[in-house]
Amino acid sequence: MDIAGSAALVTGAASGLGAATAEALAARGATVYGLDLEKAVAAAGDLPEGVRLIAADVTDEEQVRAALAEADADGAELRLAVNCAGIAPSARVLGRKGPHDLDLFRAVVDVNLIGTFNVMRLAAEAIARHEPDAHGQRGLVVNTASIAAFEGQVGQIAYAASKAGVAGMTITAARDLAQYGIRVVTVAPGIVDTPMMAGFSEEIRAGLAASVTFPQRLARPEEYARLITMVAEHDYLNGETIRMDGALRMAAR
């Protein structure tokens, strides 16, 4: 599909992978509607030209509908939705203080899996309203899993479960949306240098970098964003989860 001239919805766009993706899509001529939590939108600095941030919680049907309605009211033709919003708290199944907090597990699944699904279904409805291109394609949804979907480390039980759910939705969502000419692709990043990783000490970050097969460094948000533009432009990629991890296979800890 052509990125230039289309509208794109990017969740988690105030930070990290979402911000880099919003910038890359806008640089290629898309009008980008970035969704993020109210506090993140309020704290966001100057935005690249072509990017607008809207406060919305991805788990909230009405807030996501309202954000999509804003794009529609602008006359923008939504073609692409990229789900980057996510959270990654850490806790073990059974820790020193007892079993994993059930509400914490629910909260992670709510944002990472149900939030992704909520945006995918509502964005698909918006994309399906537009005319297809000459190849019958209306657009695509790109979701973000993690290699923790396949090799969750100690303390990643809720995160791994939520991301395995995102990866698991991919083929069935691609099948469901094929009749509308909408592709669904998931990206499973390894370790990317974003604010989500900023909480770790230099020592831990160096250890993480050393664990990557090649290149032996953390991935850059721009590399994720470039993959999103590649996926958008590659019409034959569909129903697949793509690892972007420098051949990293995560160890238990």
Ligand SMILES: NC(=O)c1ccc[n+]([C@@H]2O[C@H](COP(=O)([O-])OP(=O)(O)OC[C@H]3O[C@@H](n4cnc5c(N)ncnc54)[C@H](O)[C@@H]3O)[C@@H](O)[C@H]2O)c1
């Ligand atoms: N950074 C990594 O190494 C890495 C690796 C694999 C997967 N991922 C995934 O990539 C995605 C982006 O991660 P990041 O590193 O850019 O994180 P980040 O913390 O920098 O950005 C995530 C953004 O999502 C927003 N968000 C959180 N909950 C939300 C909600 N309910 N509604 C709307 N917005 C919400 C946050 O406010 C934040 O701006 C996440 O899904 C994460 O799990 C990241």
